[in-house]
Amino acid sequence: MEVTLLVEATENAFRILGDARKHAEGIIDSALELTSEETRHHEAKRIQEIFTGAQKRKTAFQNFIGTAVILYAFWVLLSGQFDAFHLTLGAICCIVVAYLYHDLLFANTRVGDMRVVAWRFITYIPWLMVQILMSNLHVASLVLRRKMPINPQVLTFKTKLETDISCVALANSITLTPGTITMDIRDGVFYVHALSKKVADELQTGAMEDRVAHIFMEADHLYVQDVLDAANIYAALRT
Amino acid sequence: MIRESQDVIVKTLARLLVPFIVIYALYVVMHGHHSPGGGFQGGVILAASFVLLAISQGLDKIRQRLSEKTAGILSSLGVLIYAGIGLLCLLLGGKYLDYGKLSKLLPVEPAQARSLGILGVEIGVALAVMAVMCLIVFTIFSFDEDSGGDE
Amino acid sequence: MNIFFLIIGMGMCALVLLCLYRVTFGPNVLNRAAGLSAVGTKTLIILLLMGVIYDRVEMFVDISMVYALLNFLGTLVLAKYIKQSGEVECQL
Amino acid sequence: MSVINIIAGLFVLAGFFFFFTATLGLLRLPDFYTRLHATGKGDTLAVLYSLIGLAIYHGFNITSAKILFIAVFMFLAQPTATHAISRAAFGCGFLPWKPEEGVEE
Numbered sequence: 001m002e003v004t005l006l007v008e009a010t011e012n013a014f015r016i017l018g019d020a021r022k023h024a025e026g027i028i029d030s031a032l033e034l035t036s037e038e039t040r041h042h043e044a045k046r047i048q049e050i051f052t053g054a055q056k057r058k059t060a061f062q063n064f065i066g067t068a069v070i071l072y073a074f075w076v077l078l079s080g081q082f083d084a085f086h087l088t089l090g091a092i093c094c095i096v097v098a099y100l101y102h103d104l105l106f107a108n109t110r111v112g113d114m115r116v117v118a119w120r121f122i123t124y125i126p127w128l129m130v131q132i133l134m135s136n137l138h139v140a141s142l143v144l145r146r147k148m149p150i151n152p153q154v155l156t157f158k159t160k161l162e163t164d165i166s167c168v169a170l171a172n173s174i175t176l177t178p179g180t181i182t183m184d185i186r187d188g189v190f191y192v193h194a195l196s197k198k199v200a201d202e203l204q205t206g207a208m209e210d211r212v213a214h215i216f217m218e219a220d221h222l223y224v225q226d227v228l229d230a231a232n233i234y235a236a237l238r239t
Numbered sequence: 240m241i242r243e244s245q246d247v248i249v250k251t252l253a254r255l256l257v258p259f260i261v262i263y264a265l266y267v268v269m270h271g272h273h274s275p276g277g278g279f280q281g282g283v284i285l286a287a288s289f290v291l292l293a294i295s296q297g298l299d300k301i302r303q304r305l306s307e308k309t310a311g312i313l314s315s316l317g318v319l320i321y322a323g324i325g326l327l328c329l330l331l332g333g334k335y336l337d338y339g340k341l342s343k344l345l346p347v348e349p350a351q352a353r354s355l356g357i358l359g360v361e362i363g364v365a366l367a368v369m370a371v372m373c374l375i376v377f378t379i380f381s382f383d384e385d386s387g388g389d390e
Numbered sequence: 391m392n393i394f395f396l397i398i399g400m401g402m403c404a405l406v407l408l409c410l411y412r413v414t415f416g417p418n419v420l421n422r423a424a425g426l427s428a429v430g431t432k433t434l435i436i437l438l439l440m441g442v443i444y445d446r447v448e449m450f451v452d453i454s455m456v457y458a459l460l461n462f463l464g465t466l467v468l469a470k471y472i473k474q475s476g477e478v479e480c481q482l
Numbered sequence: 483m484s485v486i487n488i489i490a491g492l493f494v495l496a497g498f499f500f501f502f503t504a505t506l507g508l509l510r511l512p513d514f515y516t517r518l519h520a521t522g523k524g525d526t527l528a529v530l531y532s533l534i535g536l537a538i539y540h541g542f543n544i545t546s547a548k549i550l551f552i553a554v555f556m557f558l559a560q561p562t563a564t565h566a567i568s569r570a571a572f573g574c575g576f577l578p579w580k581p582e583e584g585v586e587e
Contacts (some may be wrong), residue, residue, distance in 0.1 A: 139507055434529065
């Protein structure tokens with residue numbers, strides 16, 4: 001009799017504990033949702049500010065000056081002669097070309113902080129190099145075998161990238177990573193030719209897309225980052 | 240007729256590469272006396288930059304930058320520069336295209352005047368070659384102006 | 391070192407010949423375009439190796455830069471032409 | 483035969499090896515898209531390695547900077563050219579090759 005009472009009491013206690021835990025988890029969930037929503041809103045507003053400021057600041061004249069400076073650096077690299085005559089000739093050429101083509105080099109740049117983008121892009125290059133090396137070893141191992149185990153297929157996925165330049169970076173990265181080439185981009189849908197099922201599944205997890213979005217400071221990467229942070233906190237709380 | 244490309248990648252790459260190609264072409268023209276190249280090669284590379292723009296942005300936008308009338312005027316201007324420098328040397332008492340005589344007009348040594356004269360002639364040749372190449376390419380690209388393509 | 395570069399250059403010429411098989415007997419124009427692009431990149435390296443062997447790199451580097459540019463442009467124009475004309479002969 | 487020469491030679495040799503595999507892929511793979519896999523990736527990396535090797539061999543001056551600029555240009559241009567050809571083929575309705583036995587999807 002006492003034993004059954006004891007068992008009942010312990011079961012009750014466990015149930016109450018479980019309810020309390022569920023309740024606590026629900027509170028934590030809603031709190032996380034709220035904070036992530038708020039930070040996302042805040043970040044979006046800040047980035048919007050940066051964008052509008054950049055749009056205002058980037059007038060045609062600034063484009064002209066930037067183009068001329070970059071082209072002059074390129075001219076000095078090409079020329080390799082540092083006497084006054086050739087430097088003046090280069091300056092005249094660069095000013096003329098920058099006047100004619102000032103709308104090409106900096107068209108629709110909507111990213112705000114160019115330094116951050118440049119730094120992130122430079123840190124992206126070594127990873128890409130490793131990927132290219134792996135893809136070449138993949139092709140080599142494929143080609144040097146007598147019977148080639150390939151099963152080509154076309155896969156499509158919808159991208160969330162918005163600017164042209166990040167689409168180009170993603171497409172060229174896909175072309176250079178193992179087993180995939182970009183065949184077409186139509187209205188934000190990528191058509192990718194993959195050599196095997198494994199590579200296709202790897203691509204569809206979207207890790208590379210997040211990486212590229214992180215580089216070019218697209219708005220969506222904040223959401224992804226929030227989810228990752230929340231997952232970490234959640235795992236820490238669970239254990 | 241060549242229309243605007245729907246491809247984001249080609250459009251963006253062309254936009255980024257064209258100013259550098261033009262600068263490279265001008266380098267080839269200007270450094271003709273101590274590197275391979277000169278007027279003709281530089282003009283061809285300039286025309287190549289226009290071809291790259293034409294296949295990425297369509298022929299209509301290129302006509303806003305360089306219309307066929309302007310190309311015709313530029314080709315004549317190039318020939319005029321070439322012949323004018325030659326005739327100037329003739330008037331100054333030398334032979335045709337004898338650049339050393341240009342030192343009478345310019346405040347420099349005859350050797351340097353020779354280099355400057357070659358530079359002027361190369362600019363003329365580059366202008367003429369670029370304009371004529373662009374005219375040929377535009378004519379080829381606009382062969383079926385009325386019938387619609389698929390892009 | 392020159393002997394090494396000469397051997398590499400000769401090997402590269404052999405690779406160009408192998409690529410020319412694809413250019414000549416390719417089943418359709420797309421395969422030929424891919425083969426031509428491959429031949430162009432190999433020619434670029436051969437030009438630079440010639441420059442190293444003749445000790446005139448500063449001259450050959452300009453030529454190979456023009457070659458890279460024209461190879462890229464030629465491939466793009468060919469692709470555009472195929473896309474606009476829209477005809478590929480056989481499916482393989 | 484200094485250390486610089488050996489490093490440059492190794493780079494050029496690696497470039498030659500990847501050129502070789504790219505060419506072999508161009509000859510052996512079964513259809514157009516898979517051949518583009520070989521040339522698009524292989525030529526990019528091979529050109530990169532060969533040019534880095536030649537730049538190291540030539541030493542630190544303005545000519546090797548130009549050689550590295552060619553490498554950057556090829557790094558941008560080669561995937562774009564590959565994409566342009568494959569896009570032309572895809573736009574013409576050119577279907578990818580399937581192996582005979584495993585026809586899923």
